[in-house]
Amino acid sequence: MSYTTNDFIYIRTEYQPEDLTKDVIFEYMNFVYDVRCFENIIQFIRGQRHSEPLTNGEMPTYEQGIEHDLRRELYNGDHQPLQEWLDTNGY
Numbered sequence: 110m111s112y113t114t115n116d117f118i119y120i121r122t123e124y125q126p127e128d129l130t131k132d133v134i135f136e137y138m139n140f141v142y143d144v145r146c147f148e149n150i151i152q153f154i155r156g157q158r159h160s161e162p163l164t165n166g167e168m169p170t171y172e173q174g175i176e177h178d179l180r181r182e183l184y185n186g187d188h189q190p191l192q193e194w195l196d197t198n199g200y
Contacts (some may be wrong), residue, residue, distance in 0.1 A: 111190065112187070114194035117194060119198065129148055130146060130152075131149075132187070133146065135196060139163035139167075140180075141157045141164065144158070149195075151192050155181070156178070157177075194196075
């Protein structure tokens with residue numbers, strides 16, 4: 110299964126120069142995701158907790174939480190589209 114990055118909204122990049130990592134934070138469907146990179150290569154993707162409000166201020170429904178978990182697993186299972194998005198945009 111594949112996915113598109115067309116609707117990802119870049120939020121910010123946080124650098125940890127002491128361990129050569131950076132976290133690229135983006136939003137998709139009102140959920141926030143955190144991409145951990147080592148020397149600009151994706152290592153893993155984290156997603157916000159279900160108990161945290163969405164970017165629109167609402168609390169996620171149970172169904173939204175399930176979809177969010179499935180997306181996070183999809184992103185972790187196939188880094189290529191996300192890596193291309195990061196590389197193309199210089200994040």
